[in-house]
Structures are given as C-alpha cells and as structure tokens.
Amino acid sequence: MRHVSTVRQFDLQETTRLIERAEYLRTAKRAEIQKNLAGMLVATLFYEPSTRTRLSFEAAVYRLGGQVISAENAQENSSSKKGETLADVFRIVGAYVDAIVIRHHSSTELEQAMPYAPVPVINAGAGSGEHPTQALLDVYTIWRELGRIDNLSVAVLGDLKYGRTVHSLLRMFAMMSNISLKLYYPEGLGLPGDLLSEMAQAGVRVEHAASVEEALAGADVVYQTRIQAERLEALEEVCAASDYAIQAKHLSVLPAHARILHPLPRVGEIDPAIDPDARAAYFRQAENGLYLRMALLEQVLKGELS
Amino acid sequence: MRHVSTVRQFDLQETTRLIERAEYLRTAKRAEIQKNLAGMLVATLFYEPSTRTRLSFEAAVYRLGGQVISAENAQENSSSKKGETLADVFRIVGAYVDAIVIRHHSSTELEQAMPYAPVPVINAGAGSGEHPTQALLDVYTIWRELGRIDNLSVAVLGDLKYGRTVHSLLRMFAMMSNISLKLYYPEGLGLPGDLLSEMAQAGVRVEHAASVEEALAGADVVYQTRIQAERLEALEEVCAASDYAIQAKHLSVLPAHARILHPLPRVGEIDPAIDPDARAAYFRQAENGLYLRMALLEQVLKGELS
Amino acid sequence: MRHVSTVRQFDLQETTRLIERAEYLRTAKRAEIQKNLAGMLVATLFYEPSTRTRLSFEAAVYRLGGQVISAENAQENSSSKKGETLADVFRIVGAYVDAIVIRHHSSTELEQAMPYAPVPVINAGAGSGEHPTQALLDVYTIWRELGRIDNLSVAVLGDLKYGRTVHSLLRMFAMMSNISLKLYYPEGLGLPGDLLSEMAQAGVRVEHAASVEEALAGADVVYQTRIQAERLEALEEVCAASDYAIQAKHLSVLPAHARILHPLPRVGEIDPAIDPDARAAYFRQAENGLYLRMALLEQVLKGELS
Numbered sequence: 060m061r062h063v064s065t066v067r068q069f070d071l072q073e074t075t076r077l078i079e080r081a082e083y084l085r086t087a088k089r090a091e092i093q094k095n096l097a098g099m100l101v102a103t104l105f106y107e108p109s110t111r112t113r114l115s116f117e118a119a120v121y122r123l124g125g126q127v128i129s130a131e132n133a134q135e136n137s138s139s140k141k142g143e144t145l146a147d148v149f150r151i152v153g154a155y156v157d158a159i160v161i162r163h164h165s166s167t168e169l170e171q172a173m174p175y176a177p178v179p180v181i182n183a184g185a186g187s188g189e190h191p192t193q194a195l196l197d198v199y200t201i202w203r204e205l206g207r208i209d210n211l212s213v214a215v216l217g218d219l220k221y222g223r224t225v226h227s228l229l230r231m232f233a234m235m236s237n238i239s240l241k242l243y244y245p246e247g248l249g250l251p252g253d254l255l256s257e258m259a260q261a262g263v264r265v266e267h268a269a270s271v272e273e274a275l276a277g278a279d280v281v282y283q284t285r286i287q288a289e290r291l292e293a294l295e296e297v298c299a300a301s302d303y304a305i306q307a308k309h310l311s312v313l314p315a316h317a318r319i320l321h322p323l324p325r326v327g328e329i330d331p332a333i334d335p336d337a338r339a340a341y342f343r344q345a346e347n348g349l350y351l352r353m354a355l356l357e358q359v360l361k362g363e364l365s
Numbered sequence: 366m367r368h369v370s371t372v373r374q375f376d377l378q379e380t381t382r383l384i385e386r387a388e389y390l391r392t393a394k395r396a397e398i399q400k401n402l403a404g405m406l407v408a409t410l411f412y413e414p415s416t417r418t419r420l421s422f423e424a425a426v427y428r429l430g431g432q433v434i435s436a437e438n439a440q441e442n443s444s445s446k447k448g449e450t451l452a453d454v455f456r457i458v459g460a461y462v463d464a465i466v467i468r469h470h471s472s473t474e475l476e477q478a479m480p481y482a483p484v485p486v487i488n489a490g491a492g493s494g495e496h497p498t499q500a501l502l503d504v505y506t507i508w509r510e511l512g513r514i515d516n517l518s519v520a521v522l523g524d525l526k527y528g529r530t531v532h533s534l535l536r537m538f539a540m541m542s543n544i545s546l547k548l549y550y551p552e553g554l555g556l557p558g559d560l561l562s563e564m565a566q567a568g569v570r571v572e573h574a575a576s577v578e579e580a581l582a583g584a585d586v587v588y589q590t591r592i593q594a595e596r597l598e599a600l601e602e603v604c605a606a607s608d609y610a611i612q613a614k615h616l617s618v619l620p621a622h623a624r625i626l627h628p629l630p631r632v633g634e635i636d637p638a639i640d641p642d643a644r645a646a647y648f649r650q651a652e653n654g655l656y657l658r659m660a661l662l663e664q665v666l667k668g669e670l671s
Numbered sequence: 672m673r674h675v676s677t678v679r680q681f682d683l684q685e686t687t688r689l690i691e692r693a694e695y696l697r698t699a700k701r702a703e704i705q706k707n708l709a710g711m712l713v714a715t716l717f718y719e720p721s722t723r724t725r726l727s728f729e730a731a732v733y734r735l736g737g738q739v740i741s742a743e744n745a746q747e748n749s750s751s752k753k754g755e756t757l758a759d760v761f762r763i764v765g766a767y768v769d770a771i772v773i774r775h776h777s778s779t780e781l782e783q784a785m786p787y788a789p790v791p792v793i794n795a796g797a798g799s800g801e802h803p804t805q806a807l808l809d810v811y812t813i814w815r816e817l818g819r820i821d822n823l824s825v826a827v828l829g830d831l832k833y834g835r836t837v838h839s840l841l842r843m844f845a846m847m848s849n850i851s852l853k854l855y856y857p858e859g860l861g862l863p864g865d866l867l868s869e870m871a872q873a874g875v876r877v878e879h880a881a882s883v884e885e886a887l888a889g890a891d892v893v894y895q896t897r898i899q900a901e902r903l904e905a906l907e908e909v910c911a912a913s914d915y916a917i918q919a920k921h922l923s924v925l926p927a928h929a930r931i932l933h934p935l936p937r938v939g940e941i942d943p944a945i946d947p948d949a950r951a952a953y954f955r956q957a958e959n960g961l962y963l964r965m966a967l968l969e970q971v972l973k974g975e976l977s
Contacts (some may be wrong), residue, residue, distance in 0.1 A: 143936035251382035304954035346460035630750035652766035
C-alpha cells in the first residue's frame with residue numbers, strides 16, 4: 060500500500076507501465092474489465108470543488124466495477140468547519156473504504172495527514188502544490204499523440220509561477236531525455252527559481268520567448284494554462300490575459316505534427332475556433348485522464364504500486 | 366443517438382411506446398430488468414438544485430442496473446463559476462459517461478451546447494423553457510388514471526405565464542384529439558400569446574374560468590401548479606395565491622372519475638386534507654416519473670429513440 | 672416494516688441481536704455478504720451536513736451490495752427552501768427507494784413526517800433529539816472492547832445538557848443492569864432533569880465529579896463529548912473547554928482495562944497524544960458504526976426489525 064502524493068514517486072519505468080496499462084484499459088471490452096475492482100469502495104473527498112476531476116475519478120472506479128462514496132463539497136458540509144483535523148478524517152473514512160481520493164486546499168495539511176490513513180490516499184490536487192494525476196495524464200497524452208515522451212521541444216505558456224499542473228509536468232520532464240522548453244509568461248509570473256534550477260540540473264534546456272508566435276514556432280508540444288485575472292492585476296505592469304491566448308492566426312507557425320494541450324477548464328486562453336484542428340489535443344487529453352486514473356486506481360487498490 | 370431537448374420531439378406514437386414501456390417496467394420483477402443498463406454510466410449535472418428530479422433519474426438508472434456520477438450543485442462547485450462554457454463541460458464529461466442528464470438555468474445555453482456533446486443529453490428542466498420528462502410523466506399519469514389521453518376536459522390552474530411544466534404539457538396536448546382546456550389564473554399570469562395560437566391551430570379548445578369551482582366543474586383532469594409569491598407581488602392588482610388553491614370544499618364540484626395532478630413541490634396550492642381522496646393523483650404522478658424515466662433512459666442509451 | 676426513530680425502540684434482546692449480527696458482518700468475507708441487499712436502493716437525505724455519518728451509512732449499503740442515491744446538502748438544494756413539507760418529501764422519495772436515511776434539524780418535524788413514508792425511515796440524527804444509531808454503535812463498542820454491557824462504571828464528560836449522543840446512550844444504559852455514572856460537566860451544562868429522573872427510576876446510580884481525574888478514576892468506560900464554545904460563552908461563570916479535555920497526564924488514574932469513547936469529531940477534547948494508547952477506542956468506535964449500520968440496514972430492509 061502506498062499513497063500517491065507527488066509526481067516524484069513515479070520514475071520512467073513506472074510511468075511507462077501506467078501508460079501502457081491505461082492504453083490497454085481504453086481498448087478493452089467493458090465486460091472484460093468490469094470485475095477488476097469488484098467489491099471495492101472508494102471515497103472521493105473534495106475540500107475544493109472540482110467537478111471534472113471528481114467525476115473523472117468516479118467514472119474510473121465505476122468502469123472497473125468498484126463503487127464510490129463522495130463528498131462533493133467537503134469543506135462546507137463536513138466537520139472541518141468545526142475544526143476536525145484531516146488526520147482524524149482519514150482514520151475514520153479510511154475505516155469505511157479501500158482508498159481515498161482527495162482534493163484539498165493545503166498541500167502541507169495533506170502531507171501531514173497522509174501517514175494516519177489506514178488505506179491508500181490519492182492526491183487529486185493540493186493547494187499550490189502537486190496534482191500528480193494531471194501530470195501523468197499529460198505525459199500519457201504526449202505519448203499517445205506523438206508516440207514518444209523524449210526528444211521533445213515544448214512551449215509552455217501562461218502563469219508559470221502559480222500553476223500547479225505546470226510544476227508537476229515539468230518535474231516529470233526532468234526524468235526524460237532531451238527536453239527543450241520555451242517559456243512565455245507575463246512578467247512576474249515566470250517559473251520559481253528552484254524549479255528552474257531543477258530543470259538545469261536535469262539537463263532540460265530552457266529558453267524564454269517574447270510572443271505566442273515565437274513560443275509556438277518549432278514546438279512539438281504546446282502546454283497552455285490559465286492566467287487568473289487577479290494575478291495580472293496584482294502585477295505592476297498591467298497586461299492582458301489575451302496577449303497569452305492561442306488564436307487561430309497563431310496556428311500557421313505551429314508544425315503540423317505538434318499538439319496543443321491544456322489542463323482545462325479554459326476561459327479564453329484558447330480560441331474555440333482552433334478546436335476542430337487536429338493539433339488541438341485538449342479534449343482527447345481530458346478523456347485520457349479517465350484511462351490513466353483507471354490504471355492508477357488498479358495499481359493502488361491492488362497494492363501493486365511499487 | 367439523440368438528445369432529449371423538447372416535448373416537440375415526441376409524436377403520439379413515440380409517446381405511446383414510452384408509456385407502454387414504463388408500464389412494463391413498473392410491473393417487471395426487479396431481477397428481470399436489473400441488467401438492462403448493466404455497465405452503463407450516467408452523469409447527472411444539476412446547475413440548479415432539484416433533489417426530486419435528480420433522485421428520480423438516478424433511481425431510474427440504478428433500477429436498470431446502471432451507475433451514476435453526479436454533481437448535485439454544479440453551479441457552485443464546478444468551473445462554470447470560472448467562466449467555462451457548457452459546450453466544454455459536455456465534451457469532457459461526455460468522454461466519461463454514456464449519457465448526461467442536466468438541469469440548467471438557461472434553455473438557450475443548453476440548446477447551444479448540446480451539439481458538442483459526444484453522448485446523449487437529456488434536458489431535466491431548463492430555465493423558463495422546457496421540462497420534457499415532466500410532460501411525458503404527466504401524460505403517462507393521465508393515461509394510467511383515466512385510460513386514455515384523448516377526449517379530455519382539462520382544468521389548468523395557477524401561473525400559466527411562467528410555468529414551464531404547463532407549457533410543455535400543453536404542447537403535448539396539441540397532438541392529441543379532442544382536448545378542451547379551462548384556464549384559471551391570476552390576472553397577468555395567463556398563457557403566452559404564441560402558446561394560445563398554437564393551441565388554437567391544433568384544435569385545442571380554450572375557455573377561461575372565473576373561480577376554482579368553475580374550473581373544476583366537469584373536468585376530467587385538473588392540473589394545478591405553483592404561483593411564486595414574487596410573481597403576484599409584481600402584479601398591479603394584488604391577489605392571494607390562496608384564491609387559486611384547491612381546498613376540500615371544492616371537491617364537491619369535481620366529477621368522481623376526475624384526477625388532480627401537480628408537478629410538485631406544492632406549497633399550499635393543494636390542501637393536504639385532499640390527499641386521501643382517490644382523485645388526488647399527484648403522489649402517484651411523482652412515482653410514475655420513475656418508470657417513465659426508466660423507459661426514456663433505456664431508449665436513449667440503446668440509441669433506439671427514433 | 673418499521674422506522675428507526677429512537678433508541679427506546681431497542682430492547683436488550685434486539686440490541687444484542689444487532690451487535691451479534693454486526694460482529695458477524697465484520698468478519699464475513701466480502702463476497703459472502705455482497706448480495707444481501709442486491710437490487711435494493713437507499714436514499715440518504717441530509718438536511719444538516721454530516722459527512723462522517725452519511726458516508727458510514729452509504730458504505731454500509733454498498734458493502735451489502737445495495738445502491739445509494741444521496742442529497743448531501745438537502746436543506747440548500749431541495750424544495751424545502753420553497754416550503755415543501757417533509758411528509759411530501761417522504762411520500763415522493765419513498766416511491767423511488769427501499770429505505771430513507773435522514774439527518775434533520777428538527778426532531779419534531781421528523782416525527783410528524785415519518786408516518787407518511789411508504790418505506791422505512793432511519794433517523795440519522797435529529798436536532799437536539801435522538802441519534803439512535805450512534806447510541807447503538809456506542810453500546811456495540813463497549814461490548815466489543817470490554818466483553819459486556821452491564822456492570823459498568825461509566826464516566827461521562829462534556830456538555831450533558833445539549834449533547835444528543837449522550838442522551839441516547841444514557842437511555843440505552845437505562846435498560847442494562849448495574850450501571851454507575853460519574854458526570855463531569857461545566858456548571859449549567861448538566862443532564863436535563865427528566866433524564867436524571869429516568870436514570871434514577873431505572874436504577875442507574877449517578878455521581879458528580881469535580882475534575883477530569885475524579886471522573887476517570889475507577890471508570891470502565893469514559894464517554895467524552897464536545898462542548899461547543901458558544902455554549903460556554905453563554906454561561907454566567909466563564910470556564911474553558913480545555914478544563915474538560917482529556918490529556919495524557921490524566922491516563923495515570925484510568926484503569927488499564929478502561930476504554931475512552933468519543934462520538935467524534937473531536938476538536939481538542941482529547942489530546943491526540945493519547946491516540947496510540949490501547950485505551951483510546953474512539954477510532955475503533957467509528958469503524959464499529961459501519962458494521963452496526965450494516966446490521967441495522969439488513970434488518971430494516973428485510974422487514975425483520977421486530
């Protein structure tokens with residue numbers, strides 16, 4: 060039994076194994092895999108609402124024949140308002156179920172509570188910290204769309220300072236070979252220094268672009284993220300989120316084999332006019348999350364996660 | 366595969382087929398129908414809360430052996446607050462499930478988003494627009510209680526201007542033979558002009574009553590609806606909702622074979638003293654919703670809805 | 672068919688039968704009991720949020736092969752805000768499911784509505800009234816930890832005036848032999864007079880302690896409860912909740928065979944430093960709730976509850 064807390068737990072071998080299993084589960088006949096988690100019960104505890112991530116995990120459990128109990132709005136509807144610790148919640152709910160999937164507002168609280176859980180806990184996004192299953196499904200998507208997860212030129216756009224999905228993804232890149240990053244972000248929202256050092260140490264090349272076009276030119280993968288309006292307002296130099304949006308006119312500089320990813324939801328960072336383009340991979344990426352989470356749940360619940 | 370968006374999709378033949386199937390599912394042994402949706406997964410996304418309608422759909426799925434993932438409070442707990450479009454929600458959640466049941470505050474948004482859904486979407490009530498499954502279960506109830514859905518004298522009481530269940534039901538009456546309506550409503554809350562024209566064109570006779578007694582006299586079916594207090598206050602001529610309520614004293618003018626329907630919830634429009642009367646059909650009507658929705662889900666999920 | 676409304680329904684024989692069944696269900700192989708409620712559907716309606724109790728009931732249903740439909744936040748998300756009565760809710764939801772588990776803010780409303788439910792209703796906590804399944808699991812825990820439910824010296828600490836779990840538990844003690852209580856509580860938060868009379872009449876001995884140490888000395892069972900800060904503030908004589916908290920230093924006076932129970936959640940009433948001590952039984956107590964509720968659901972759903 061092991062908790063899933065950070066992408067740092069996943070080496071290249073384990074990541075590859077998960078990807079291959081996800082690919083198998085995608086193509087398997089439903090009836091064939093409908094017993095894999097039979098009799099198993101999973102709790103989804105969401106202290107921050109996230110309908111997409113929650114439904115994705117729950118669908119994954121059901122597709123494998125398991126069952127789910129859920130707190131859609133745990134913050135408001137549970138005893139956490141009275142001051143109960145997360146450790147107590149894990150001990151109690153952990154007595155009812157076989158695994159806990161949790162979204163929490165504090166990565167520190169989550170880390171401190173995990174050791175008290177009698178069953179595996181899966182981090183489904185924690186504060187400004189990690190969102191490991193998002194990074195795994197991102198890597199799965201790159202593998203599926205491009206056929207490889209090394210030798211990649213990757214453009215990363217948006218809020219690189221606070222975006223936890225970007226941080227988790229870059230940490231995964233650190234263990235792959237021959238990765239080049241081109242970053243484009245509002246002044247003041249660049250990568251944190253420690254993450255830049257980590258990239259350098261891992262041999263990931265990092266360049267800075269001065270426009271969407273410059274970022275996209277020659278990219279194999281474009282990873283676009285959301286910039287929260289309040290972040291921009293807080294910056295001295297005012298700029299518009301739309302300066303960082305990918306629009307139809309930008310597609311001409313993007314190689315035909317490239318793929319655009321986005322963790323979603325999007326709110327204007329990608330023009331919907333791009334959706335029909337074969338390079339727009341973000342909805343396929345969301346679907347990949349279902350299969351990747353099925354693979355992960357299988358491993359966690361069978362205690363096979365090394 | 367087809368979405369269920371409006372009652373206009375259902376002709377007499379299809380309505381009859383649904384009713385007959387609902388009647389079969391009601392009487393079938395549980396074990397007999399428990400495999401009909403085996404392995405199927407349905408999402409219920411409620412952007413406006415409606416415990417009754419949501420639980421009715423979810424119970425229908427479970428009775429047929431399917432599974433459900435649910436957003437009880439999608440408006441507050443999802444990315445719609447961040448500005449995500451409903452089209453994006455449908456594309457993403459549609460990758461996880463086999464069908465989506467949705468309650469939404471805007472019929473326009475719902476109509477625009479439906480084409481993007483990769484799986485069937487069932488409208489479970491949309492703003493001031495349609496609520497097709499309510500109208501279908503109303504018709505099912507009339508068929509079950511009176512043995513026919515034509516040659517009917519129907520009293521319709523309450524807020525006829527804003528009540529979406531009334532609008533959907535009247536559109537169904539438009540395709541039946543020999544229907545007479547007697548309407549009783551507060552000044553200013555009558556039927557919209559286009560619906561009146563539609564009734565005239567379809568040969569539905571429309572009279573206006575001046576009291577509850579006058580409306581009920583000679584009726585085969587009484588359809589009572591709720592008047593929201595704020596609607597009345599907004600009217601120039603102040604009147605009381607209780608003037609439109611059905612009370613025990615009114616039952617004497619109602620034929621013994623007649624039936625009283627109400628989409629529920631009720632808040633004073635029908636005196637609970639009437640509940641034990643055989644003509645009070647509203648709780649049986651609510652139960653009918655379960656079987657009608659089972660029949661509809663079967664058709665939608667088997668792609669058999671013509 | 673019978674509702675579960677109060678602990679007064681359970682005599683010693685029925686309580687013992689439930690405990691023995693709970694113990695069987697705890698040790699049974701999962702596959703062995705996974706069909707016990709097959710095809711059954713239970714609704715959990717929570718008009719006051721309580722994630723722990725709700726998840727415990729839902730897990731109990733799933734472990735026995737049943738299915739659940741749920742309103743996590745019924746007060747906000749249902750028609751009760753519009754003024755619908757609970758009797759109407761029971762009649763309608765009772766047409767969809769085989770049993771209803773309800774948490775409600777008013778024991779009076781719940782009592783009045785129960786007769787209208789066409790299926791069994793289980794009270795999962797009602798206002799300042801009863802919480803019968805908590806009392807049953809408390810008794811189950813004493814039986815399991817000490818091997819008996821009579822001849823007990825019990826220390827009860829905290830808010831004895833408003834704590835509904837304490838009230839329900841004491842009513843169960845009233846039917847057992849040779850029970851002595853030692854009570855320790857803030858001035859003004861003692862047991863209600865009628866409950867004191869009830870204890871006297873049942874032959875339960877009651878003493879009052881002047882400190883945590885005095886209460887714990889010689890106890891077989893310590894039942895600790897939460898004191899809500901606002902209760903203390905309302906008292907004339909100000910005192911600190913921490914005066915009533917069990918701390919590591921208190922353990923020296925507690926017999927080695929004694930057990931500490933707490934209905935949870937706890938917010939400072941028990942120092943977490945005590946958790947590893949074998950006498951700290953509160954997390955095992957929470958787990959016992961799962962098995963006790965499984966046993967109760969079986970009986971209710973099979974109509975076997977005498």
